[in-house]
Amino acid sequence: MKSGNIMIVGVGGQGSLLASKLLGHLLLTEGFDVKVSEVHGMSQRGGSVVTYVKFGEKVASPVIDEGEADFIVSFEQLEAARWLKYLKPDGHIVTSIQKIDPMPVITGAAEYPEGLIEKMKEAGAAVDAMDCLSLANEAGSSKAVNVVLIGRLSHYFDIPEESWIKAIEKIVPEKFVELNKKAFKLGREFEG
Amino acid sequence: MKQLMLGNKAFARGLYEAGCSFVSSYPGTPSTEITEEAVKYEEIYCEWAPNEKVAMEAVFGASLAGVRAFCGMKHVGLNVAADPLYTMSYTGVHAGIVIGVADDPGMHSSQNEQDSRHHAIAAKVPMLEPSDSAETLEFVKLAFELSEKFDTPFLVKMCTRIAHSQSVVETSERVCPPVKPYEKNIAKNVMMPGNAIRRHPVIEERTKAIREWAETSDINKVEYGDKTIGIITSSTSYQYVKEVFGEDVSVLKLGMVNPLPEKLIRDFASNVTRLIVVEEGDPIIEEHCKALGLKCDGKNELPLCGEFSQNIIAEALGGELHEGRSLDVEIPVRPPIMCAGCPHRGIFYTLNKNKCVVMGDIGCYTLGAVAPLSAMDMTLCMGASVSAVHGFNKALGSEGEKKSVGIIGDSTFMHSGMTGLANIAYNESNSTVIILDNSITGMTGHQQNPTTGYNIKGDPAGKIDLEALCRAMGINRVVVVDPYDLKECDRVIKEELAAEEPSVIIARRPCALLKYVKHNTPLEVNTDKCTGCKSCMRIGCPAISMKDGKACVDKTLCVGCDVCTQMCGFGAFERKE
Numbered sequence: 001m002k003s004g005n006i007m008i009v010g011v012g013g014q015g016s017l018l019a020s021k022l023l024g025h026l027l028l029t030e031g032f033d034v035k036v037s038e039v040h041g042m043s044q045r046g047g048s049v050v051t052y053v054k055f056g057e058k059v060a061s062p063v064i065d066e067g068e069a070d071f072i073v074s075f076e077q078l079e080a081a082r083w084l085k086y087l088k089p090d091g092h093i094v095t096s097i098q099k100i101d102p103m104p105v106i107t108g109a110a111e112y113p114e115g116l117i118e119k120m121k122e123a124g125a126a127v128d129a130m131d132c133l134s135l136a137n138e139a140g141s142s143k144a145v146n147v148v149l150i151g152r153l154s155h156y157f158d159i160p161e162e163s164w165i166k167a168i169e170k171i172v173p174e175k176f177v178e179l180n181k182k183a184f185k186l187g188r189e190f191e192g
Numbered sequence: 193m194k195q196l197m198l199g200n201k202a203f204a205r206g207l208y209e210a211g212c213s214f215v216s217s218y219p220g221t222p223s224t225e226i227t228e229e230a231v232k233y234e235e236i237y238c239e240w241a242p243n244e245k246v247a248m249e250a251v252f253g254a255s256l257a258g259v260r261a262f263c264g265m266k267h268v269g270l271n272v273a274a275d276p277l278y279t280m281s282y283t284g285v286h287a288g289i290v291i292g293v294a295d296d297p298g299m300h301s302s303q304n305e306q307d308s309r310h311h312a313i314a315a316k317v318p319m320l321e322p323s324d325s326a327e328t329l330e331f332v333k334l335a336f337e338l339s340e341k342f343d344t345p346f347l348v349k350m351c352t353r354i355a356h357s358q359s360v361v362e363t364s365e366r367v368c369p370p371v372k373p374y375e376k377n378i379a380k381n382v383m384m385p386g387n388a389i390r391r392h393p394v395i396e397e398r399t400k401a402i403r404e405w406a407e408t409s410d411i412n413k414v415e416y417g418d419k420t421i422g423i424i425t426s427s428t429s430y431q432y433v434k435e436v437f438g439e440d441v442s443v444l445k446l447g448m449v450n451p452l453p454e455k456l457i458r459d460f461a462s463n464v465t466r467l468i469v470v471e472e473g474d475p476i477i478e479e480h481c482k483a484l485g486l487k488c489d490g491k492n493e494l495p496l497c498g499e500f501s502q503n504i505i506a507e508a509l510g511g512e513l514h515e516g517r518s519l520d521v522e523i524p525v526r527p528p529i530m531c532a533g534c535p536h537r538g539i540f541y542t543l544n545k546n547k548c549v550v551m552g553d554i555g556c557y558t559l560g561a562v563a564p565l566s567a568m569d570m571t572l573c574m575g576a577s578v579s580a581v582h583g584f585n586k587a588l589g590s591e592g593e594k595k596s597v598g599i600i601g602d603s604t605f606m607h608s609g610m611t612g613l614a615n616i617a618y619n620e621s622n623s624t625v626i627i628l629d630n631s632i633t634g635m636t637g638h639q640q641n642p643t644t645g646y647n648i649k650g651d652p653a654g655k656i657d658l659e660a661l662c663r664a665m666g667i668n669r670v671v672v673v674d675p676y677d678l679k680e681c682d683r684v685i686k687e688e689l690a691a692e693e694p695s696v697i698i699a700r701r702p703c704a705l706l707k708y709v710k711h712n713t714p715l716e717v718n719t720d721k722c723t724g725c726k727s728c729m730r731i732g733c734p735a736i737s738m739k740d741g742k743a744c745v746d747k748t749l750c751v752g753c754d755v756c757t758q759m760c761g762f763g764a765f766e767r768k769e
Contacts, residue, residue, distance in 0.1 A: 011526065024196045024358055034196055035324075036358040039300060046734055047528035061435035062324075062357035062428070065503040067514030082523045085516035102526035106737050107564050107729060110524035123517050142748065 001157060003032075003056025005064045009083045010075030011100050012049045015146040018171065019073065020051040022150060026167035027055040030159055037062040048079060048102075071156070073149050075132075076100050081116045084125060093125050094152045096132035096145055128152055128190070135186040141176075144183035151187020161188070197361045199354040202325035203264075203292060204229030205361070206332025211368030212236060212262050212290070214254035216247040218607065219636040220266030221301035222355040223294035227264050228639075231648050235366065240639055240648050243574070243607040244269035248276045248291065255285045256381065258372035260336050264292035267308050268573060272608070278315045279383050280345050282391040284398075287372050288339035290332060291317075294350040297472045298499035301352075301635075303554065303573065305497065307473035312347050312450040316395050318402050319347040319450040320411065323430045325359040331447065334411070342402055344395075349449065351472070353428040353499070403451040411447035414460055418442065421509075422464025424457065424477055424488075428500070429470045435502040436511035452480045461486045468493070468509065472500050530559045532735040533704035533711065533751030536628050538675040539599070540567040541731050541755075542682050548595050548689070551584065553577040553609070555601040556634040556703075564732045574604050578612030578625050585621040593622040594689055600625065602658065603633035603641040610665070616694045617666035624688045624695050627658060628675070631702040638706065662696040669695035676701060678758045704751050712752025713767050717743045721764035728756040728765070 006023060008016045017038060024036040032055040039049050052064045066085050074080035074095035087093065097117065104110035113119075117129045130152060136144040147168065154164050165181060172180045197205065203226045207215065215238040217227040231238040241247035247263040254261035265273060270293045277291070293311075296302040312319035320335055322328040328350070335346035379387050406412060417439040425433050426446040433443060444460045446452065461467045461481070469478040469490035478490035493508045494500070506513045530537055540560035543550050544567040552558055552571040561568035570580065581598035588596075600609045605627050616623045633639040640646045645655035662670045669691055673684045681699070688695040702709050714735075724741040735749035736756055743764065745756075757765040 012528065028194070028196050028360065033360060034358070036196065037353060038198075038356050038358075046526075046531065048526040059359075060431045061502050062353050062359070062431065063501055065501045065514060067516035068502075078523060078526070081519055081521065082526075085518050087516055088514075089517070101737050102524050103529050103562070103732065103734065104524045106734065107732065108726075108738070109563070110522070113521045113523065116519075116521070119519055119521055123519055125517065 004054070004070045005068050006053040006071045006073060006153070007064055007069045007083060007086055008051040008053065008073045009079040010049060011079065012046050014075040015143060016049060016051050016075065019146040019150055020053050022147075022167050022171045023053045025171055026159070026163060027053070029167065030163065032056060033059045035059045035062045048082060050083065071153060073153055075145060075149070077116045078102070078112065081113070081120060084120055084123065087125055089124075091125070092156060093120060093127045094149055095127065095129055096149065097129050098133050098145075130187070130190050132187070135190070136183055139183035139186055140179040144180055147172075147180045147183040148187035151184040152190050154184070154188050194360050194362055196358045197325045198225060198358050199322075199325045199328050199350060199356065200225035201229045202328040202361050203332055203348070203350065204233070205363055206329040207262050207290070208233045208236065209329070209364055209366050210333040210336040211260055211366060212336065213259040213368070214251065214261040215239070215263070216241045216250040216261075217264040218242070218244045218247055218269055219633055219639040220269045220294070221636055222296060222352045223264045223266045223269070223292060223350065224636045224639070225355070226292050227648070230262070235368070238648050240641060242642055244273040245276060248273040248280070251289055251291075252276060252280055255287045255289045256374065258287050258374055260288045260369065262290045262292065265294070266302065267293060267295045267306050268302065268304065269293070270308055270311050272574065274311060274315070277311065277317065277345070281315045281317045281395055282383055282388055283381050284343035285339055285345055286375070287369075288336040289345040290335045290339060291345055291347050292350060293347055294352070294355050295473070296352050298352065303571065305473070307476065308347070308349055309449055309476050310474070312349075313476070316399055317345055317347055317450070318342070318448065319349050320447055321349045321427045321449045322354060322447070323427050323445070324354065325357070326361045327447070328354065329361050329363070338402075342398055344398060347450075349427070351428055399451050403453060406448045406451065407453045407455050409448070412453060412456055413445045413447070414456075415443045415445065416463070419464045421466050421468060422460055423468050423470050424460065424481070425470040426477070427472070429472055432500050432502045432505050433470055436506045436509070446477065449477070452477060454484060457481060458484060458486070461488070470494060470500070470505060527562060528559060529562060529734055530556065530732065531704055532733055532749040533753040535630055535675045535699065535701035535704065536560060537565070537731055537733065538678050538681050538755050539626060539628065539699050540565040542678065542685055543567040543597065543599075545682070546595075546685060548597055548685070549584065549592070551577040551580040551596065551598040553598075553600040553604050555604055557599065557601055557628050560599070562732070564730055575600070575608030575612055578605075578609045579615060581623045581625065582612065582616045582619070582621045585623050586619070590622070596624070597685070597689070598623065598625045600627055601634070602627060602629040602631065602643045603639075605658070606642045606656070610661070613662065613665055613667065613696070620694070622691065622693055624685075624697065626697045626699060629658060629698050629700045632706060634703050638703070658698055667694050667696050669693060670698065671695065672698045672700055674701055675699040676753055676755060678755065704753070712754070713769055714747040714750035714752055715745050715754070715757065715765045715767055716747075717745055718764050718766050721762045723762055725761070727761065728759045731755055731759060
């Protein structure tokens with residue numbers, strides 16, 4: 001892959017900043033120009049959040065627009081569906097099957113749609129749906145969902161596994177490195 | 193060494209490399225990280241000021257004293273600091289002054305979408321506008337040089353996409369100019385009419401000189417490609433144009449957006465067939481071109497509102513448009529919400545229950561307007577809650593006084609709520625003001641303020657006593673309440689609304705996200721006791737939802753604040769220690 005657009009989507013506070021930091025560091029080390037665009041401030045308060053990671057020989061725009069994402073990495077089903085229109089025709093979704101009710105669902109003003117994974121597949125999207133929370137807990141912490149997702153994403157890149165591991169060692173605080181390496185492997189070896 | 197760096201961090205690196213030694217700012221998304229990163233350099237004195245006006249005036253003092261100085265703020269913060277800015281333009285600087293202002297097109301975290309370039313033009317202060325992190329670092333250093341060369345403060349304008357995007361930078365060493373010895377100069381620094389009259393023509397000449405400099409400086413770059421279309425652009429819009437058109441168009445990229453060059457633009461226009469201005473926000477470059485008598489397209493093709501993106505530009509100007517697939521499913525929105533355990537929740541629930549008219553303010557607690565709390569009637573700008581409740585009550589008399597409150601956070605109260613309270617005390621309205629004291633500036637990501645007792649580095653600092661302050665301002669009724677205690681909140685709010693004199697209620701409990709705040713064991717629902725009455729749903733806690741007709745607590749979110757426990761008439765919320 002000579003260039004690519006990755007979106008990381010989820011709910012504020014789920015750990016997308018670490019995922020984007022890890023990808024940014026890795027891709028820069030691999031010799032790409034990289035831009036990472038984040039959202040701070042109000043949107044972080046439990047709202048829908050999106051981070052863009054773009055790489056290539058030269059990256060201009062820091063954002064990804066509709067129909068431009070090679071990958072959507074999602075921490076939550078509804079968020080994967082919300083951003084589906086940003087996926088390229090041959091793009092790939094890597095999502096956790098976790099469901100988090102947004103406030104309109106909690107208050108009963110709206111319903112959480114059923115069967116989203118199947119519906120995204122019916123719409124022609126390639127979807128890896130994983131129980132990331134269980135895998136993260138298996139690795140040792142529910143907070144490692146982000147690295148489980150990155151593990152699965154790595155499966156689609158021709159970047160050697162050692163480079164991903166090195167990026168984890170560089171970015172993750174030392175006492176959590178082993179846990180996250182395990183989370184990465186569980187994600188990478190996931191059979192969809 | 194090449195590294196990925198956030199735009200705001202690159203800004204701070206630029207301050208460091210330029211030898212800036214004094215930083216005073218007020219936090220505001222998307223500008224906050226400039227100062228948070230600057231404080232990591234031991235060589236730079238940094239502080240959070242109570243507001244942007246104070247910060248800018250402190251910076252003026254530091255410049256007079258002879259050191260390079262910086263203040264940072266969001267776009268609306270520049271309105272607060274506009275007063276010193278417009279006259280600092282007249283005095284000029286001693287050591288260099290750079291002012292960072294971050295606009296928020298698309299309003300990711302703001303109450304309006306104003307374009308800060310208007311302030312630069314009106315104040316006659318030059319403004320640079322970078323388009324990525326590397327340029328940010330470079331422009332900040334250049335701005336200090338130019339500030340001293342042309343004897344003027346310099347604005348560096350960021351926007352959300354530049355401030356909060358990481359791109360590649362290369363750093364270099366700090367070069368710190370020696371402190372310039374202080375010089376008394378009444379004619380230049382004391383802006384009374386007799387002196388200011390002499391300064392104004394100097395400023396007009398200065399603008400001409402800077403414009404002349406900008407005509408040939410490589411801060412403004414011409415990139416010729418196909419000359420059928422020529423685009424004048426700047427900032428993040430430049431990146432979108434490059435993304436869509438690459439080398440297929442010619443581009444004049446402006447790094448200095450005030451003053452705008454004339455000859456450079458005329459030359460560029462004469463070399464292309466169709467001239468288009470691509471700028472987010474207002475048509476400032478476009479109107480400049482039109483004033484030069486040039487025919488150009490701009491806001492007739494492109495939106496005035498919101499952020500641009502590559503698709504918006506492609507659609508308007510005939511580039512390749514990407515389309516995604518859609519899902520035939522109604523996707524519920526996911527707006528930002530008050531966190532589980534947020535101490536603001538109990539107060540807003542009580543205000544809603546008592547059908548109060550609530551004058552809101554700027555902070556996390558603006559989320560009190562969101563259903564099911566829906567306890568806010570207006571939000572305008574920092575401090576407006578306190579001033580507006582006074583006006584409301586003066587206009588309606590006791591009819592207003594018995595049901596209306598102004599509600600404001602601790603940091604916002606220090607920023608600009610105090611003067612409103614002075615008005616209540618002085619002009620005597622029986623207004624009730626609620627200060628939500630969560631011991632931190634919350635929304636912008638936990639910055640210290642004058643009421644917390646800590647400085648920007650987290651070291652002990654001067655601490656303003658809110659109760660003593662309100663009493664000293666002439667408010668006799670000052671009551672402190674724990675917002676987790678719903679009965680007490682209800683009692684106090686009813687009592688203070690009924691009182692025949694002004695009162696301040698301080699709802700005091702630290703933000704639940706602060707690291708030192710200990711959380712209780714999460715609650716569980718006893719499904720035998722839960723009747724599914726949904727009383728607990730009225731507080732809008734994200735940790736509570738209904739599953740199979742019964743309430744259900746998400747243990748990963750619940751902090752055990754027990755506000756829901758007080759809502760339940762059946763004792764269904766239980767804690768297994």
